[in-house]
Amino acid sequence: MAIGRLASGALVSALLLSGCALLGGGSSKPLDTYELTAPAATSAGRRSGSQILVAEPTALKALDSENIVIKPSAGIIQYLSGAQWADRLPRIVQARLAETFQRSGRIGVGRPGEGLAIDYQLIIDVRAFEVRLDGGDRADVKLYVRILNDRNGVVRSARLFETSAAVGGGGNNAFVSALDAAFGSAATQIVEWTLTQI
Numbered sequence: 001m002a003i004g005r006l007a008s009g010a011l012v013s014a015l016l017l018s019g020c021a022l023l024g025g026g027s028s029k030p031l032d033t034y035e036l037t038a039p040a041a042t043s044a045g046r047r048s049g050s051q052i053l054v055a056e057p058t059a060l061k062a063l064d065s066e067n068i069v070i071k072p073s074a075g076i077i078q079y080l081s082g083a084q085w086a087d088r089l090p091r092i093v094q095a096r097l098a099e100t101f102q103r104s105g106r107i108g109v110g111r112p113g114e115g116l117a118i119d120y121q122l123i124i125d126v127r128a129f130e131v132r133l134d135g136g137d138r139a140d141v142k143l144y145v146r147i148l149n150d151r152n153g154v155v156r157s158a159r160l161f162e163t164s165a166a167v168g169g170g171g172n173n174a175f176v177s178a179l180d181a182a183f184g185s186a187a188t189q190i191v192e193w194t195l196t197q198i
Helices: 002-022 089-104 172-197
Strands: 032-034 051-054 069-071 083-085 108-110 120-132 138-149 155-166
Touching: 032 172, 051 089, 083 172, 089 108, 089 120, 089 172, 120 155, 120 172, 138 172, 155 172
Parallel strands: 032 083, 051 108, 051 120, 069 120
Antiparallel strands: 120 138, 138 155
16 A cells, blocks of 8 residues: 555646646747847037936837837837847836947936936937848847927927938848947937037
8 A cells, every 4th residue: 555655646747747848848048148248339529518318218119128029011010039138128218328428428417316406308219129021131220319498398399310221131130230230320320410419
């Protein structure tokens, strides 16, 4: 009787362990995690005495996440398999754009909560940040930017920045590299334009 109970116990344990394996207990592959880089904006030109705050950008739900957007055709949104951003995309855009301003050395810049006396806010709407696969694989970035006078609430200037970069090769690294290149071009243009407006 004791031997029968031991055998039953061993069988139940074996079934439980095999069940854990079938459920993927720790065997699933982790997602590749990606960041954007801050381009080295030119330091040539006058230095502004103003200080600017880069607010967290707004975006539709499809872009306001860690998912990397792929568009196989117009009107269809998918996410890059096995990959993710290191944080929500708007937070990464905010951090890297602020860093691009800092690297220019031409204006004081900060983010909310840093206690700076602010003259202007940069308000950004992420309208596109995706890899397009519908005829010539490319990364498209569209950022609508407004410069808001923080002292009177008046929009000083506004502009849509649209940049693209070809995807060189296949796989997740190639897709994200193209997105990084398109963002870098947009970030550089935004810094240069902003400094001509304030």
